[in-house]
Amino acid sequence: MKLTASTRRIISVYLLPTITGLFLILLLSIALHRYSRDAKLLTNQLLADNIEQLTTIFKRIDEKCKIIDFEHEKNFVDFLNVKGFTGSEVGAMNLAAAEAWEGPYLPTNPTVQDKNFVIVETAAGYYLAPGDGITLANGKIIGKDIILNKDTNFEKLIQDPTALQYNGRPLAALIKK
Numbered sequence: 001m002k003l004t005a006s007t008r009r010i011i012s013v014y015l016l017p018t019i020t021g022l023f024l025i026l027l028l029s030i031a032l033h034r035y036s037r038d039a040k041l042l043t044n045q046l047l048a049d050n051i052e053q054l055t056t057i058f059k060r061i062d063e064k065c066k067i068i069d070f071e072h073e074k075n076f077v078d079f080l081n082v083k084g085f086t087g088s089e090v091g092a093m094n095l096a097a098a099e100a101w102e103g104p105y106l107p108t109n110p111t112v113q114d115k116n117f118v119i120v121e122t123a124a125g126y127y128l129a130p131g132d133g134i135t136l137a138n139g140k141i142i143g144k145d146i147i148l149n150k151d152t153n154f155e156k157l158i159q160d161p162t163a164l165q166y167n168g169r170p171l172a173a174l175i176k177k
Contacts (some may be wrong), residue, residue, distance in 0.1 A: 003065075009065070010153050043112060044137040044166035046160055047130055049090035050110045054080075054117060057105045066096035070119055070126060073150050077117040077128070077153040080105040085170050092119075119175065120148050126152070128153045138162055 003011075061067060071092040079091025081104045088098045095101070110117060115131040130136075132143030137164060140146050144161055148154075154172050157164040164171040
């Protein structure tokens with residue numbers, strides 16, 4: 001089959017650029033979708049890593065300084081970069097042996113999505129968790145879809161893969177009974 005000059009012109013001027021443009025749009029759409037999905041999964045990975053690191057730090061603080069309590073029902077974790085302080089309180093945390101403080105425990109206070117981690121007082125103890133406003137990979141928002149307060153059953157949420165769990169790793173942890 002021989003192509004006429006007008007057919008070749010239509011193919012070269014209209015059809016090939018259109019197909020190329022659609023292909024590029026498809027590739028861009030796939031890349032944006034993957035980026036969006038990976039960013040959400042990365043948030044959960046970061047949360048799990050930070051919870052693990054912070055749990056270790058708070059257990060060390062409790063061993064050395066004996067955590068007595070926290071000031072509020074929900075307390076921001078914004079004091080781990082403190083080198084020294086006077087009295088028995090650092091941030092919202094009250095310590096029995098404040099002189100044993102070995103801070104700073106971190107160069108900067110950890111945040112995710114520009115939100116601080118929180119320590120929530122419950123009947124079962126003090127739990128470390130992501131702060132209000134953090135969006136998890138499953139689309140749930142802490143403080144809106146997952147409410148964290150004194151009545152929260154953290155153990156149930158930690159066991160639920162649709163709540164505060166990611167790939168078998170908890171997104172909250174008990175730091176003191």
